[in-house]
Amino acid sequence: MPAAAASLTPSQLNTLARELLEGSFPAVLVEGEIGNLARPASGHLYFTLKDARAAVRCALFKPKSQWLKFVPREGMQVLVRGRLTLYEPRGDYQLLLDTMEEAGEGALRRAFEELKQRLDAEGLFDPARKRALPTFPRRIGVLTSPSGAVIRDILSVLRRRFPLLEVELLPVPVQGTAAAAQIRALLARADASGRYDVLVLARGGGSLEDLWAFNDEALARAVAACATPVISAIGHETDFSLTDFAADLRAPTPSAAAELLAPDAIELHARLEHLQRRLLAQHESGLRERAQRADRAFLRLHAQRPQARLEAQRQRLVHAQLRLAGTLAQRLQQGSGTLRTLAAQLRAGHPRRRAEQLRGQFQALAARLRANHPRQQVERQRERLSALAGRPRALLIQSLQNDVLHLGGLARSLHAISPLATVDRGYSILQREDGSIIRSVAGVAIGERASARVGDGDLQLQVTGILPKRGTGNAS
Structure with missing residues (x-):
């Protein structure tokens, strides 16, 4: 006989059913249409998620509903993630939601994140491989729609900041299934032409689906492979695409890309004027320094001319003659005193031998006196001076020639600059x-x-x- 069935209360039955549901379905993803949407004062959201044949009750409590990026509406297709449970007071099963997003954009967002992670793992977004932009680009190519406001905004900014910069519009579709392939083909041709210093991918804002052409894997690889630096300016500041990560620089908006590319003409003009003033100041300082060096060289040359040196030697000779005359007069006076002493001794009656000795001394002193006569000293000094007179002149002439050559070199250097x-x-x-x-x-x-x-x-x-x-x- 079959075993007797256990007797349960409705509450116990609902508890068992809830535990069974929660244990069997820990987390589920469900896509459907919102119906019977209710927003009570508590801030919770209650609605049914339905398709053509069935519906399930859903609840999204206030702490998690505050993180929604959109406003749920009746009939909106959404993708939810939550736990299946049982609402015991009514005996109905329902979904307690953790997240909710629009169905189409949610799928795109997941595909975007998965592709971004895979390309990042390959090193496609590595900052080390990215190239620096040229400081002063001469020509840029802008890949964007010719009919949109983006190209007008870019041209307006460039005309204001740096009118000399050449800009070429490379028209491409920026939305649709064929847009990515056309952008990729034109980007490759522009890069291979070598005409451009920078290439700009630009598009206005929109939904993730509108910007999806710039999340194409092949386009992101083409951007990373470009030899020409690439700026990606897609959408608004909060929008991100794969080309933003693959490009050498991401600009938050197309207008910001133009600001980054073009130097400010007013600021550049002020900088050039400053550099010009510095250059002129350095040039004038160099000229003054060389002029001062030339003046000093001229003064040295003037001081070393032969006439000045001969005059100095003549003065030295006069001083030497005066000193010689004084010395000779002093010695002559001393010799005269000695002779007078000897004469006095002879007159006093010394012996003959002593007289002869004194006579010999007298004769020797007389010979020395004649030899040291001022006329003889002057004659010898004159001969010595004549022998030395040619040497200073030759040295002066040689020094003068060297200074003339040096001065000529300085003059040629001044003339050259x-x-x-x-x-x-x-x-x-x-x-x-x-x-x-x-x-x-x-x-x-x-x-x-x-x-x-x-x-x-x-x-x-x-x-x-x-x-x-x-050119x-x-x-x-």
């Missing part, structure tokens, strides 16, 4: 009426008067036309 030397070689210096130098056609207006300094005078000119430098025109 002089602007007038450049003018003498056939060039000219263009100046405005206020005396400022004309360095670029960008700073000259039609009809403006100017002057050109040439080697033998100035020419008065008037600008009748401006021709840009060859800098806009490419078609």
